[in-house]
Amino acid sequence: MDTTESARLFERASKVLVEGVSSASRGPAAFGTYPEYMRRAEGAYLWDVDGNRYIDWMLSFGALPLGHAHPRIVEVVRAEVANGTHFATALEVEVEVAEMLVELLPHADKVRFANTGTEAVMACIRLCRGLTGRRKIIKFEGHYHGWYDAVLINTNPQLPTALGHPQDPIRIPDSSGIVPESWRDTHVVPWNDPEALERAMAAHGHDAACVVTEGAMSNMGVIPPKPGFLQHIRELCDRYGALFYLDETVTGFRLAAGGAAELYGVRPDLTSYGKALGQGFPVAAIAGPDHVMEGLEWGKVLHFGSHNAPRLGLYAAKTMLEEMLADGGAGYRRLAEIGERMAERIRAAIRASNKHRAIVQGVGSMFQIFFTDREAIGDYRDFCAHVDRAKFRDFVLALHRQGVFMSPSNTLHSLSCLAHSDADIEATADAVGTVLDAL
Ligand SMILES: Cc1ncc(COP(=O)(O)O)c(C=O)c1O
Known part of the structure; x- marks a missing residue:
């Protein structure tokens, strides 16, 4: 995947914006390198300035239950x-x-x-x-x-x-x-x-x-x-x-x-x-x-x-x-189903790859992947002691190259929106499998 335009923009940005961005989680402090500069979004997808498309599981840190540009x-x-x-x-x-x-x-x-x-x-x-x-x-x-x-x-x-x-x-x-x-x-x-x-x-x-x-x-x-x-x-x-x-x-x-x-x-x-x-x-x-x-x-x-x-x-x-509450709150049920399905498909990809110890924790529409030997991460102390955050970042940056967007910061989380389709879930699970095999 070509991200030359993002790299160029980062060079320009670094001269006029602190860290080239406006919040640390969007730039090199979280990415370890230049971030993709995004230009446009629709439904479950983001497009960067090089024209690459990403399935977005970050969704403005949770601000988009309906997805982009509903x-x-x-x-x-x-x-x-x-x-x-x-x-x-x-x-x-x-x-x-x-x-x-x-x-x-x-x-x-x-x-x-x-x-x-x-x-x-x-x-x-x-x-x-x-x-x-x-x-x-x-x-x-x-x-x-x-x-x-x-x-x-x-x-x-x-x-x-x-x-x-x-x-x-x-x-x-x-x-x-x-x-x-x-x-x-x-x-x-x-x-x-x-x-x-x-x-x-x-x-x-x-x-x-x-x-x-x-x-x-x-x-x-x-x-x-x-x-x-x-x-x-x-x-x-x-x-x-x-x-x-x-x-x-x-x-x-x-x-x-x-x-x-x-x-x-x-x-x-x-x-x-x-x-x-x-x-x-x-x-x-x-x-x-x-x-x-x-x-x-x-x-x-x-x-x-x-x-x-x-x-x-x-x-x-x-x-x-109005959209989420229509049909007796069907939107909320669907949002949780999509998140839980995605979490389950990632668990299956981890098992199939059988190369890394990792778990997926979630609640409804929110989930996160932890590279850890533990069965579960139960609190902050567990997280500090038992989660490999550097590996997670490498994993996410490689996912970006496969057209799947998550935050590289392990402290954050991924989220579903109503625009995520079954095909998006399967494409994401495939990308996770590819990346885990190569990591
Ligand atoms: C639980 C919680 N409270 C407060 C905030 C702050 O919200 P904002 O970023 O809109 O200022 C956040 C942001 O991530 C949060 O996760």
């Missing part, structure tokens, strides 16, 4: 852009989408729209602190909640020796420029470990504003919660008067219409959404019951934003939800 999304956005891009005023479509969300989310009486997952997290953390008058946050190892200072600790894989004892994890900020004061009150606990959480709550629970968790761990590959673990968080939050904040940026409007909360049958006090909600546009939302959301009223806990509730994105969100 005809109804194109139609509604084309029609609405002619009526103006953004007004920063009250909008009818904002009311319509909020009504849909309140209908879909049993824990939610009210919604507030923002733009990105990170912004929504920032607002939620401030809201939890403002409502409870408490400072501490309990977060889990390996959970990423955006690049906000208070939660950007222990989100990157480390050498197992750097992690400390699971009873007292060493807290590691993931960036320079984060002052210790910003994460001083953030306490880090191993995930999927009920006893560790009990101990942490005994030590900090009475001062904790919230326990924040991903619904299914999506930033160390894909790691599902152990049965009952999310319920355990609920019980401990009730016992200690902390808020249960479920960060559904990845899982919301993807694992089910009601996200991980619906899939795992748990009732959080507060949720935030992003990614899938906007169907490719930056739309984020915060949702919760009246007694929580009223904290934002009249600026008691302040949340502003010139671009909040972006109108074109809200039309896309409304259309995406």
Whole structure:
């Protein structure tokens, strides 16, 4: 496959863009080399500047449940852009989408729209602190909640020796420029470990504003919660008067219409959404019951934003939800089926090649491949100690040459969309087999 134009663009890009891109996961920090520069997309496919076609399993990090350039999304956005891009005023479509969300989310009486997952997290953390008058946050190892200072600790894989004892994890900020004061009150606990959480709550629970968790761990590959673990968080939050904040940026409007909360049958006090909600546009939302959301009223806990509730994105969100919910939510069932089939076909390709020890973990439409001797990867510490990330990157870069696009970062994950066909699944499984044989 010829990627000369991408290489040329990378040379130009490196002179004017940091690392030649606008987010580290898109460029050499993740690829180890120049990335393919993409020009166009439709359905399940991306085309790069050299004209190569890729089956896309990265899908804007989960933002495209319907796939690229879905005809109804194109139609509604084309029609609405002619009526103006953004007004920063009250909008009818904002009311319509909020009504849909309140209908879909049993824990939610009210919604507030923002733009990105990170912004929504920032607002939620401030809201939890403002409502409870408490400072501490309990977060889990390996959970990423955006690049906000208070939660950007222990989100990157480390050498197992750097992690400390699971009873007292060493807290590691993931960036320079984060002052210790910003994460001083953030306490880090191993995930999927009920006893560790009990101990942490005994030590900090009475001062904790919230326990924040991903619904299914999506930033160390894909790691599902152990049965009952999310319920355990609920019980401990009730016992200690902390808020249960479920960060559904990845899982919301993807694992089910009601996200991980619906899939795992748990009732959080507060949720935030992003990614899938906007169907490719930056739309984020915060949702919760009246007694929580009223904290934002009249600026008691302040949340502003010139671009909040972006109108074109809200039309896309409304259309995406209509499509996914048609026929009694058939879209969500199909999305999960495609993801589970793809995961199963990759498992079969690994068995058939019989050359590498690898497993595939997934939840519905999300899956990830781990090169590991383990039967399963159960948490961040497993991931750090037992997953060969360098091999994964080589594997994915070779897949790109076969016309299959995934993120080379093993901490991320692959995703299905409704545009993936049976032929795409089979072509991907064949490419995986070819690459595994050659690797
Ligand atoms: C669980 C989770 N929360 C928050 C974020 C931040 O979202 P954004 O990239 O839209 O700021 C992400 C992004 O990957 C995420 O995975």
